[in-house]
Amino acid sequence: MANGIEAPKSFQEIILRLQNYWAGKGCAVMQPYDMEVGAGTFHPATTLRSLGDKSWAAAYVQPSRRPTDGRYGENPNRLQHYYQYQVVIKPSPPDLQALYLGSLEAIGINMELHDIRFVEDDWESPTLGAWGLGWEVWCDGMEVSQFTYFQQVGGHDCHPVTGELTYGLERLAMYILGVDHVMDMPYNDPSSPVPLSYGDVFRQTEAEYSRWNFDVADTDVLLQHFKDAEAECQRILEQPYEDPKTGKRIVMAHPAYDQAIKASHLFNLLDARGVISVTERQAYIGRVRALSKACADAFVQTEAGGYAA
Amino acid sequence: MPDLLIELFSEEIPARMQGRAAADLKKLVTDGLVEAGLTYASAGAFSTPRRLTLSVEGLLSESPDTREERKGPKVGAPDKAIEGFLRGAGVSKDDLEIRDDKKGQVYFAVIAKPSRPAADIIAEVLENAIRNFPWPKSMRWGAAPLKWVRPLHSIICLLSDEAGATVVPVDIDGLIAGDTTEGHRFMGAGRFAVTGFDDYATKLRANSVILDATERADHIWNDATNQAFANGLEVVEDRGLLTEVAGLVEFPVVLMGEIAEDFLGLPPEVLQTSMKEHQKFFSVKNPKTGRIERFITVANRETADNGATILAGNQKVLFARLSDAKFFWENDLRVANAGMETWTDALSNVTFHNKLGTQAARIDRIAALAREIAPDVGADADLAEKAARVAKADLSSEMVYEFPELQGLMGRYYAEAAGLPQEVANACEAHYSPLGPSDDVPTEPVSVAVALADKIDTLTGFWAIDEKPTGSKDPFALRRAALGVIRLIMENDVRVSLADVLGKGYEGADVAHLVGFFHDRLKVYLKDEGIRHDVIDACLAMDGSDDITLLVKRARAMAAFLKTDDGENLLQGFKRANNILSQAEEKDGVEYSFGADVKFAEDDSETALFDALKSAEGAISSAIETEDFAGAFGAMAALRSPIDAFFTAVQVNADNAIVRRNRLNLLGQIRKIGTSVADLTRVEG
Numbered sequence: 006m007a008n009g010i011e012a013p014k015s016f017q018e019i020i021l022r023l024q025n026y027w028a029g030k031g032c033a034v035m036q037p038y039d040m041e042v043g044a045g046t047f048h049p050a051t052t053l054r055s056l057g058d059k060s061w062a063a064a065y066v067q068p069s070r071r072p073t074d075g076r077y078g079e080n081p082n083r084l085q086h087y088y089q090y091q092v093v094i095k096p097s098p099p100d101l102q103a104l105y106l107g108s109l110e111a112i113g114i115n116m117e118l119h120d121i122r123f124v125e126d127d128w129e130s131p132t133l134g135a136w137g138l139g140w141e142v143w144c145d146g147m148e149v150s151q152f153t154y155f156q157q158v159g160g161h162d163c164h165p166v167t168g169e170l171t172y173g174l175e176r177l178a179m180y181i182l183g184v185d186h187v188m189d190m191p192y193n194d195p196s197s198p199v200p201l202s203y204g205d206v207f208r209q210t211e212a213e214y215s216r217w218n219f220d221v222a223d224t225d226v227l228l229q230h231f232k233d234a235e236a237e238c239q240r241i242l243e244q245p246y247e248d249p250k251t252g253k254r255i256v257m258a259h260p261a262y263d264q265a266i267k268a269s270h271l272f273n274l275l276d277a278r279g280v281i282s283v284t285e286r287q288a289y290i291g292r293v294r295a296l297s298k299a300c301a302d303a304f305v306q307t308e309a310g311g312y313a314a
Numbered sequence: 315m316p317d318l319l320i321e322l323f324s325e326e327i328p329a330r331m332q333g334r335a336a337a338d339l340k341k342l343v344t345d346g347l348v349e350a351g352l353t354y355a356s357a358g359a360f361s362t363p364r365r366l367t368l369s370v371e372g373l374l375s376e377s378p379d380t381r382e383e384r385k386g387p388k389v390g391a392p393d394k395a396i397e398g399f400l401r402g403a404g405v406s407k408d409d410l411e412i413r414d415d416k417k418g419q420v421y422f423a424v425i426a427k428p429s430r431p432a433a434d435i436i437a438e439v440l441e442n443a444i445r446n447f448p449w450p451k452s453m454r455w456g457a458a459p460l461k462w463v464r465p466l467h468s469i470i471c472l473l474s475d476e477a478g479a480t481v482v483p484v485d486i487d488g489l490i491a492g493d494t495t496e497g498h499r500f501m502g503a504g505r506f507a508v509t510g511f512d513d514y515a516t517k518l519r520a521n522s523v524i525l526d527a528t529e530r531a532d533h534i535w536n537d538a539t540n541q542a543f544a545n546g547l548e549v550v551e552d553r554g555l556l557t558e559v560a561g562l563v564e565f566p567v568v569l570m571g572e573i574a575e576d577f578l579g580l581p582p583e584v585l586q587t588s589m590k591e592h593q594k595f596f597s598v599k600n601p602k603t604g605r606i607e608r609f610i611t612v613a614n615r616e617t618a619d620n621g622a623t624i625l626a627g628n629q630k631v632l633f634a635r636l637s638d639a640k641f642f643w644e645n646d647l648r649v650a651n652a653g654m655e656t657w658t659d660a661l662s663n664v665t666f667h668n669k670l671g672t673q674a675a676r677i678d679r680i681a682a683l684a685r686e687i688a689p690d691v692g693a694d695a696d697l698a699e700k701a702a703r704v705a706k707a708d709l710s711s712e713m714v715y716e717f718p719e720l721q722g723l724m725g726r727y728y729a730e731a732a733g734l735p736q737e738v739a740n741a742c743e744a745h746y747s748p749l750g751p752s753d754d755v756p757t758e759p760v761s762v763a764v765a766l767a768d769k770i771d772t773l774t775g776f777w778a779i780d781e782k783p784t785g786s787k788d789p790f791a792l793r794r795a796a797l798g799v800i801r802l803i804m805e806n807d808v809r810v811s812l813a814d815v816l817g818k819g820y821e822g823a824d825v826a827h828l829v830g831f832f833h834d835r836l837k838v839y840l841k842d843e844g845i846r847h848d849v850i851d852a853c854l855a856m857d858g859s860d861d862i863t864l865l866v867k868r869a870r871a872m873a874a875f876l877k878t879d880d881g882e883n884l885l886q887g888f889k890r891a892n893n894i895l896s897q898a899e900e901k902d903g904v905e906y907s908f909g910a911d912v913k914f915a916e917d918d919s920e921t922a923l924f925d926a927l928k929s930a931e932g933a934i935s936s937a938i939e940t941e942d943f944a945g946a947f948g949a950m951a952a953l954r955s956p957i958d959a960f961f962t963a964v965q966v967n968a969d970n971a972i973v974r975r976n977r978l979n980l981l982g983q984i985r986k987i988g989t990s991v992a993d994l995t996r997v998e999g
Contacts, residue, residue: 096457120613125328138453145627165457
């Protein structure tokens, strides 16, 4: 390959290179959040940490679930479970675009041969009460990343501003590795003793979850879970800031936010089961947004959120 | 005289905002300069994805000294008057001079504006422009307080003359203006300094940036059409897309690619929409077959492999996109071939509006209404009902879910695939029309019936639940729907009573109020034809004005009549007659409307008027009978000179009571005629 960077051989090598690259740029390499989320943005390392005035820099892989996108593992590009690579830096550095382009080179995209473009794309998450401005980044006409300057999260203005980069890992890797069907993509090095494709790892689970998401998930149970998560989130946030046992100020923003994430994912599952009508949809989104906002309100009352006693 | 160069260099500005932003920069800066007394010879603004540039030539090097004297209130005037004067003049009381005037001592303010160097003014004006720039949406970044469309990285603010160039000191929250910029993100060679606009433009070009958006667009269009032409093909014109694409690149490179054989069977509109919406590709058509066979993409750089990698990548993305489209198309065709029932059933789960029920319920109403309207528009009732039942089926299709802008069009394709009669298929597409004042109106009777039924159901429905448009708010586009009904009726020469038709719509609507709304829309619409609202009021006052086609015919004839010399004069004569008559009627407490007799005529002009009225009356009523309003007004025009002559020769309010009454009754006849074709009393002026 030109510019001296060797082409990666597998899906995992692309992830490892991104981890190394961003670690080298000073990001805390974090682990995926241990809950079901629809996108890397839901990780508290992005949502909550983009609030308040403390500096922050993190990078991580986040497994993401979008039940409605399930195709039983048969569609070349669509998956109900996939990976996003997420980078967040606050305040956004002046050379964030250059840093981002450097990451593309690191994973084997030769800037001399490809056409990289920043195309307007405003980002909004109604369930997080969040929006930002930025672009989708195109490589030869394909969207390979979202690039966003957060302006508001949980109803709070972001200041300083967090710069967020989100890479759709499967699509990006398929392009770099020259693969047409996601299931054919080498997961590890094809010359390994046990070479594994993406399909070897995920084809079966895609089928299993597609069936469950679309036809089997018990909607009454999901609905009850949704209500429970909503109630628990509210209950947590109603607690006084001072813990009666330790006498310390402990605002429970994260436990409450976990419940908000849960409610959000349960809503997605209910949506995939087709039991939410068009009019109800808005109401559900509004309920999740109310939780997100309440969690954001709580987080800015914590030390990490910039609260100073 | 110095020249000024300004460049605001940022991260990528959304393509749709660039042109406007360049114009705004020019206006904000030049207006500010002129206001401060700094005039200039010429100015030009430019934009690329990463920069807004302004070049101002022939600027004054300093603003002129100005001295203005203002006369104020008298000495001893109330404090309020003096304070007001001081505020207006921007001076304090100590600055005022007292001078002797004819009426005594008066305050004078002398406002002297000393000359300021251009650089001072420019710095102030530019800072103000940057801080108050009218971006449609702006943002913050990093920890800076400034807002811009995307992060602003550098500023050139350079004043140059024969002696050389100087940077104007501008400091926006630590972002300090200089004389350097950079070229193309990938093909440029780092930052460079410039000495003025010509040097700037030359160096940008050397660094692979074409500064002028029009030049980029021309280059793209010429190259695209040449490449297509060389292959016996032609590019499908799309000005909006061209402007957008020119705003996505600083160095356009046009590449033409093939569309895989598998996808050539897709409807051309699907190919075009998918390529444009997702990829910003131009479609390339084979003029012989009308098929879209290739695409044009515009890259932002040259490469060693002449774009081969870029083109291959784009082709691959397109393949995935079109595979989706083909998948939708084939799935949809299966449903269509099976009679579309899955779709129509699905619409019973889709809420149209929570107070107006589901789409399925709405379709039932439209179908019933289309059936009722069918005879009025010359359509077969069964076909009209059938068309109404399937016209919105495509809303459940996968293709329309993906590309909502293809609604109706896909409906036509699917109805054809389902083997439905062509009129029905056409109605699926045409029933949404007309969408705006310039959109074509459907003419096939079945389409007209469904289009009317659709719009009338919407209007009466929202009227019934009291969701009428208010002020600038019209979220359900009801004004557009009403205008649609008017044009459908008018342009197809449909003869119905509007109130009757609206009465067949959604139950519970206040039809009388809705008719009033239609009249307002009609006035707005006909205003563009130069027909005044009072002309329409004059026609609305007539029997049968509930028939819009008749109403418009009458209004057009009347407007044309009033534009003629005869019409204008007749109107004045009529008004005069009406005024005299009204005054007399009020005074005498009787109505003079009957019994004028030629035997009491004293003057020849009076006799002539009797004759003229008699023959006009006959001509007018026979013209009205055949709806020949131009003829009716023409007959009225013949009354102009007899009426004028009458008023010149005789005094209506004669001393002789019999003669007076007779003349008033004669005027009564004029009034009767003047309200027989349209009610002329309602015409203003």
